[in-house]
Amino acid sequence: MLPYIDIHTHQLQANENTFQLLNCIIGEEEFSNQICSVGIHPWYVHEDRDGQFGILKRHTADKNVLAIGECGLDKITDIAWQTQIEVFEKQILLAQELQKPLIIHCVRAYQEVFHILKEKQVTVPVIFHSFNKKLALAQSILQQGYYISLGSSILQGNQDDLIQSIDMDKVFLETDNKPTDVADIYSYFCRVRKISISDLQEQIVGNFEQVFRYNTFSG
Ligand SMILES: [Zn+2]
Structure with a gap:
């Protein structure tokens, strides 16, 4: 039976048939030695930026770290804008060096994030997580x-147009920090897209294996 893949969560849920990619914010959340993403969140940049980045770098050597992030830019936090850019760019370079995908946190800064990704000539997969904006931006x-x-x-119900039109090889689903069961997110997506749960599971397993270069599911 194929799993429900939750590509971004801050708390593991006891759900047998769910495969979760735990996110660990350096300095805020404990590093776990299971499959995870690690990064410096723009809300939680420490005074000692070099020290914090050193910790991130050490963790990323672990083979269970499948991605760098969440990282990015946020216009509604008090962390200085220049500091955010500096920390984001360092994480982009790290992801490029390690050839691991980037999981992006972005609040009211899409054009700036696009610009930096282009400027840095990013070639690793980039995932905009917890996307809740309009179709045109998608x-x-x-x-x-x-x-x-x-x-x-x-x-x-505000993103049905996106669900109906999104390229299926570009989509992931997640719970982030919400108590929602990822299976409910799958069900809703399937209802609107008019596909079966098993087709969606198969698609997302395929997307996951390709983007994260992880192949435990198909063996
Ligand atoms: Zn998150």
């Missing part, structure tokens, strides 16, 4: 070859 993300991960916000 299209601009997809046109640049990036991925979109949808979360519990889809349950509100």
